[in-house]
Amino acid sequence: MLSWEDRRLMVKVAMLYYFEGWTQAEIAARNNVSRPVISKLLNTAKKEGIVEIYIKDETFHTVELEQKIIKKFGLKEVIVVSTAGFAPEMAKRQLGKTGASYIANHTKEVKSLGISWGTTLLSLVAEYPYEHKEDVHIVPIVGGMGSEYVHLHSNQLAFNLAQKMNTTCSYLYAPAMVESNDLKERLVSSKDIAHVLEEGKNVDMAVVSIGNPFKGATMEKIGYLGPDDLASLRKAGAVGDISSRFYDAVGKELDHPLNQRVIGLNLDDIKKIPEVVGIVEGSYKLxxxxxxxxxxxxxxLITDDRTAQELADSHNL
Structure with a gap:
């Protein structure tokens, strides 16, 4: 049990440290003890309940969720965006803004940036600030051509992001998915397409989103997937896609005819990229x-707070 003198010293040290802003070294010098003694006193004060630390800020909950998910999945970074009370479009915009900020602040050493496609990445590019990043070259990592929904395609996103950064980009002159394996082989063996795919494999950073093929899928909306395709994917055990590549419940790329007709990086290629930033919202994609x-x-991972909460609480692993 602590003596009155011990408790008094602890309170005095805690007052100086937490309220007066003294350093541990300054407190040690004043009390003629070593700095580790002060550190030990502060730790004991917390254990004994003499000092209780509260963080009073609305962002505490999101930061706590971030740390849980980082530990659970071994990620480098997680950013949780509070979207409570936001309409779906505003939530997506807020996520895009956060993603844009992350990319803008973490591309100092990046020479090439890969980009996939979809509505979430469209929000990121729309929210990206105009700046000078002439050293960064933008590369689409999946095909993106067609006459409909052009604004969502990787080539258009790469071009728009390059304009925002005042820099250069490559173009992958092919659709994300073609009608046959034969056509795919002919396209990927052409010099221009092969060159951009090789560029994509060697980017320093890539930004992607995650799709749920059965709920709100952009690939279905724009005509890449029909009812038969969806039935076939469900039967094969697909649960999601990254850059139009479908994978199963343990994250393994499916050996499926649709995956074989995609023009773009496969999931192993994406895994080898030094830093892959995933921006995704909606708990239906859990x-x-x-x-x-x-x-x-x-x-x-950059996601919304509701999805993050379910991710942190999930026992599916």
Whole structure:
């Protein structure tokens, strides 16, 4: 049991440290003891309940969720965006803004940035600030051509992001998915397409989103997937896709005819990229996100608070 003198010293040390802003070294010098003694006193004060630390800020909950998910999945970074009370479009915009900020602040050493496609990445590019990043070259990592929904395609996103960064980009002159394996082989063996695919494999960072093929899928909306395709994917055990590549519940890329007709990086290629940033919102994608994290495809996850809470609480692993 602590003596009155011990408790008094602890309170005095805690007052100086937490309220007066003294350093541990300054307190040690004043009390003629070593700095480790002060550190030990502060730790004991917390254990004994003499000092209780509260963080009073609305962002505490999101930061706590971030740390839980980082530990659970071994990620480099997680950013949880509070979207409570936001309409779906505003939530996506807020996520895009956060993703744009992360990319803008973490591309100092990046020479090439890969980009996939979809509505979430469209929000990121729309929210990206105009700046000078002439050293960064943008590369689409999946095909993106067609006459409909052009604004969502990787080539258009790469071009728009390059404009925002005042830099250069490559173009992958092919659709994300073609009608036959034969056509795919002919396209990927052409010099221009082969060159951009090789560039994509060697980017320093890539930004992707995650899709749930059965709920709100952009690939179905724009005509890449029909009812027969969806039935076939469900039967094969698909739970999600990254860059139009479908994977199962443990994150393994499916050996499926649709995956074989995609023009773009496969999931192993994506896994080898030094830093892959995944931006995804919507708890209906929970299983898709979990499987992608199990597959080890993401290093950084940016998501909304509701999805993050379910991810932290899930016992599916």
């Amino acid at each position: 299983e898709s996100i979990e499987a992608a994290l199990q597959g080890g495809y993401l290093d950084v």
